[in-house]
Amino acid sequence: MKQGELLDSPGPGALVRVALNRPMREEYTYFVPPGTEPEPRVGMRVAVSFAGRREVGIVTELPEETDVPASRLKPLSAVLDDEPVLDEQLLKLTRFMASYYACSWGEALAAVLPAVLKREGGRRKVVQLRPAEGVGQDQLAELEDKHEAQFRVLRTLLEASGPLERNDLLRKLNVSLSPVQTLERKGLVVSERVETGLDELLAAPAAPRAKPDQLTPGQEEAVAALNARVQQGGFEAFLLRGVTGSGKTEVYLSVIEEVLAAGRGAIVLVPEIALTPQTVGWFRGRFGQVAVLHSRMTDAQRHDAWRMIRSGEARVVVGARSALFAPMPDLGIVIVDEEHEPSFKQGSTPRYHARDMAVLRARDAEAVCVLGSATPSLESWENARQGRYTLLTMDKRVHGGRLPSVEVVDLRVEKADGPFSGPLELALKGVLERGEQAILFQNRRGFAPVLWCRACRTAVRCAHCDASLVFHKRHQRVVCHSCCEEQRTPTACPSCTAPGLRFLGEGSERVEEAVLARFPAARVARMDSDTMHRREDYEEVLGAFGRGELDVLVGTQMIAKGLDFPRVTLVGIISADGSLHLPDLRAAERTFQLLSQVAGRAGRGELDGRILIQTHTPEHPAIVQAARHDYLTFAAGEMALREELSYPPFGRLARVVLEDEDAARVDEAGNALAAILREHLDPAQAQVLGPAPAPMALLRGRHRSHLLIKAPGRGEGLAPARAILQTFAERTPRPRVTIDVDPVSML
Ligand code: ADP
Numbered sequence: 001m002k003q004g005e006l007l008d009s010p011g012p013g014a015l016v017r018v019a020l021n022r023p024m025r026e027e028y029t030y031f032v033p034p035g036t037e038p039e040p041r042v043g044m045r046v047a048v049s050f051a052g053r054r055e056v057g058i059v060t061e062l063p064e065e066t067d068v069p070a071s072r073l074k075p076l077s078a079v080l081d082d083e084p085v086l087d088e089q090l091l092k093l094t095r096f097m098a099s100y101y102a103c104s105w106g107e108a109l110a111a112v113l114p115a116v117l118k119r120e121g122g123r124r125k126v127v128q129l130r131p132a133e134g135v136g137q138d139q140l141a142e143l144e145d146k147h148e149a150q151f152r153v154l155r156t157l158l159e160a161s162g163p164l165e166r167n168d169l170l171r172k173l174n175v176s177l178s179p180v181q182t183l184e185r186k187g188l189v190v191s192e193r194v195e196t197g198l199d200e201l202l203a204a205p206a207a208p209r210a211k212p213d214q215l216t217p218g219q220e221e222a223v224a225a226l227n228a229r230v231q232q233g234g235f236e237a238f239l240l241r242g243v244t245g246s247g248k249t250e251v252y253l254s255v256i257e258e259v260l261a262a263g264r265g266a267i268v269l270v271p272e273i274a275l276t277p278q279t280v281g282w283f284r285g286r287f288g289q290v291a292v293l294h295s296r297m298t299d300a301q302r303h304d305a306w307r308m309i310r311s312g313e314a315r316v317v318v319g320a321r322s323a324l325f326a327p328m329p330d331l332g333i334v335i336v337d338e339e340h341e342p343s344f345k346q347g348s349t350p351r352y353h354a355r356d357m358a359v360l361r362a363r364d365a366e367a368v369c370v371l372g373s374a375t376p377s378l379e380s381w382e383n384a385r386q387g388r389y390t391l392l393t394m395d396k397r398v399h400g401g402r403l404p405s406v407e408v409v410d411l412r413v414e415k416a417d418g419p420f421s422g423p424l425e426l427a428l429k430g431v432l433e434r435g436e437q438a439i440l441f442q443n444r445r446g447f448a449p450v451l452w453c454r455a456c457r458t459a460v461r462c463a464h465c466d467a468s469l470v471f472h473k474r475h476q477r478v479v480c481h482s483c484c485e486e487q488r489t490p491t492a493c494p495s496c497t498a499p500g501l502r503f504l505g506e507g508s509e510r511v512e513e514a515v516l517a518r519f520p521a522a523r524v525a526r527m528d529s530d531t532m533h534r535r536e537d538y539e540e541v542l543g544a545f546g547r548g549e550l551d552v553l554v555g556t557q558m559i560a561k562g563l564d565f566p567r568v569t570l571v572g573i574i575s576a577d578g579s580l581h582l583p584d585l586r587a588a589e590r591t592f593q594l595l596s597q598v599a600g601r602a603g604r605g606e607l608d609g610r611i612l613i614q615t616h617t618p619e620h621p622a623i624v625q626a627a628r629h630d631y632l633t634f635a636a637g638e639m640a641l642r643e644e645l646s647y648p649p650f651g652r653l654a655r656v657v658l659e660d661e662d663a664a665r666v667d668e669a670g671n672a673l674a675a676i677l678r679e680h681l682d683p684a685q686a687q688v689l690g691p692a693p694a695p696m697a698l699l700r701g702r703h704r705s706h707l708l709i710k711a712p713g714r715g716e717g718l719a720p721a722r723a724i725l726q727t728f729a730e731r732t733p734r735p736r737v738t739i740d741v742d743p744v745s746m747l
C-alpha cells in the first residue's frame with residue numbers, strides 16, 4: 001500500500017500522536033504502517049524518526065485525523081511494548097505537569113519513566129573510579145597548577161575511603177569527563193563498571209522499629225482521622241504538623257497498615273538525604289516487601305523496582321522525589337514527609353514540585369495524601385487554613401519530652417572568639433565534662449568564607465562567578481563554591497597587590513579546628529561535603545556518634561535532618577545569620593525551618609537538651625520564634641508580609657532566567673521578552689518584574705538576568721504567560737532560557 005492510500009481513509013488506529021523528550025510545544029503525529037505489530041496503544045513506547053534520528057517516544061493519543069499534510073506525515077518505525085508502560089493516571093498527571101510547568105509532555109514523561117524504558121534496550125551500569133595502585137601524593141603534586149581538573153579529581157579519589165561513582169564526582173567537582181579519561185590514560189586512575197552503587201540502601205535489612213504498645217494521644221487522634229478517611233475511601237489531603245519528636249513516622253506506619261488492609265498501596269516520599277538504610281529498614285520491619293526508588297539507582301535497579309511495584313509484589317514504596325511516579329496499582333495513600341523541604345522541587349526540566357504533584361496524584365487516584373512537617377511550608381499552611389487540607393496537629397513530644405530550651409546569643413554583646421561566644425564555649429565544656437554529646441551546626445563549608453584585603457576593602461572574588469573565594473585550610477587553597485574552581489591561596493590581593501589578606505568568617509573546617517584547639521581531648525568529627533565523599537562515610541560517622549565513640553559532631557545542613565541521638569544535650573548554631581540575609585523571599589521561612597530542625601536534634605532522650613543560637617540579629621522574628629518553638633506566631637507574621645506583596649502563598653510566581661557568556665545578548669533577550677509579556681498580559685492578572693540581574697549575576701562565566709511574573713491569588717493569570725514563555729524559549733537558542741514555575745529559590 002502506498003502512503004497516500006492509507007491517508008485517504010485513516011481509520012481508527014491509523015495515526016498516533018507521540019510525545020518525545022524534547023523541548024517542543026506539541027506532540028508529533030505519525031502514521032502506523034499496516035501490519036504493524038503489536039497494535040500501538042496509548043501509553044506504549046514507540047520508535048520514530050525525528051530530525052533524522054531514531055527516538056523513543058510515548059503514544060499519547062490515537063487521533064482520527066490530522067492537519068499535517070499527507071506528504072509530510074512519517075511512518076512509525078516500531079512499537080516497543082506489548083503493554084502500555086504508563087497508566088491513564090500517570091499520563092494525565094504528566095500532561096498536567098507539562099502544561100503547569102511549561103515544558104513538553106515528553107519532557108514530563110521522561111521524568112516519570114525509568115531510563116531503561118526511555119531508551120531502546122541497553123542497561124547502563126555505574127562507573128566507579130579509584131586511584132591506581134601505588135599512586136599517591138607525589139603523582140598528585142605533579143598535576144598541581146598544570147592540570148587543575150585532573151588534580152582535583154585525583155586528590156578527591158586519594159582522599160576518599162573507597163571507590164567513587166564517576167558521575168557523582170564529575171558533578172561534585174564540576175569537571176568534564178576528559179580529565180578523568182586523561183588520568184586513566186596516564187595510568188593514575190582506574191575505572192570499573194559495576195551493576196550497583198546503592199546496595200545497602202536497596203537491600204537494607206528490616207529494622208524492627210518496635211511497634212509502640214500505645215500511641216500517644218496526639219498520634220491516636222491523627223491516626224483515627226486518617227484511618228476513618230482510608231476506610232471511607234476517596235480523596236482527602238491532610239497536613240500533619242507535628243513538632244520534632246512527636247512521632248510522625250509512627251503515624252505514617254499505622255495508617256499504611258490500614259491502607260494495606262484495605263488492599264491498596266502506599267507511596268512514601270522523603271527528602272533524598274533522609275532516604276537511608278535506617279529509614280528503609282523501619283518500613284521493611286513493619287511491612288516486609290518494600291520497594292525503594294532513588295534518583296541514583298542504575299537503570300536496571302530502577303527497572304526491577306518498577307516491575308515489583310507493577311506486579312503488586314511490593315505494596316509500599318519509599319523513595320525520593322521521583323518515587324511519586326511509581327506505577328503503584330490501586331494507590332491508597334501518598335505520604336510526603338518533611339513536606340517543607342525545597343529538595344522536593346526538581347532543579348531541572350521538568351521543574352515540578354513533588355509535594356504539589358503528590359496531592360494531584362492522590363486526588364486522581366481517590367487516595368489519601370498526608371503532608372507531614374514540624375514546620376510546614378507556608379503554601380501548605382495556607383491550604384490548611386483555607387480548608388483545602390485537613391489539619392492534624394501533634395504539639396507534644398513522645399514520652400512527654402520537653403522541647404529543648406533555646407537561648408539566643410547576641411553576638412553584638414557577646415563577642416565571639418572565633419566561632420565561640422562565651423556561653424557556647426561554656427556549654428560545650430559542660431557537655432564534654434558530663435560525657436554527653438554535642439552537635440555544632442554551621443552551614444558553610446571550608447575554613448574562612450572570605451579572604452579580605454584591608455587595603456582595598458574588598459573580598460577576593462571568583463573570576464567566573466559572583467562569589468567570594470573560600471579558604472580551605474586542609475588543601476591550602478581557595479575555592480569558588482559556585483563553579484568549584486580552585487587555586488593556590490594568594491598571598492597578596494589580586495586587585496591592589498597589597499600583601500596580608502585576612503581570613504574572615506567561620507566555615508565548618510574552622511569550627512572543627514576551634515573545638516580541638518580548646519578541647520584537645522574531645523573526639524570530633526566533621527560532616528560536610530568536603531569530608532563525606534561516600535554514603536558509607538556518612539553512615540560510618542553517624543554510627544560512631546550513635547555508639548558514643550565521638551563527642552562532638554560539626555557539620556553543615558547535612559546534619560540538620562532526622563538524626564535521633566538520645567545523648568545529644570547541646571546543639572550550637574554557630575551563626576543563624578547566613579541564610580537569613582539571602583536575597584530570597586523565603587529566606588526567613590528557610591531560616592526558621594532550619595533552626596527548628598536543628599534544634600529538634602537535642603533532648604530526644606531522657607536528658608534535657610539545650611540549644612544555643614548565635615546571631616547578630618536576635619530580634620529577627622525567624623530567630624525569636626524558632627527559639628520559642630512557636631510556628632504559629634512565625635507563620636502569622638510571615639504570612640502578613642507575603643500577603644502585602646502578593647507573594648506565595650498569596651500569589652504565584654514564574655521565574656525566567658536568561659544566561660549567556662555575552663552580557664549584551666542576555667540584556668537584549670530579557671528586554672525583548674519583558675516587552676512581549678507586558679504587551680500581552682493584563683497587569684491586573686499578571687505583573688512582570690524585571691528583567692534585572694539575577695542575585696548570582698555571573699555564574700561559571702555566564703551572565704545571568706532574571707524576570708519574574710507574579711499573579712495574584714491562585715495564579716490563574718500565569719496561564720497566558722506560560723504559552724508566551726514556552727514559545728520564546730523554543731525560538732531562542734541563545735541565551736539559554738529557563739522557565740521555573742513556583743520557584744523555590746531565587747538565586
Ligand atoms: P518525628 O518524626 O515526629 O520527629 P519520630 O517518628 O522520629 O518523630 O519519633 C520520635 C521517637 O519516638 C522515635 O524514637 C520513635 O521510635 C518513638 N516513638 C514514636 N511513637 C511512640 C509511641 N507511641 N510510644 C513510644 N515511643 C514512640
Ligand code: ZN
Pocket residue numbers: 462463464465467480481482483484485700
Ligand atoms: Zn566561580
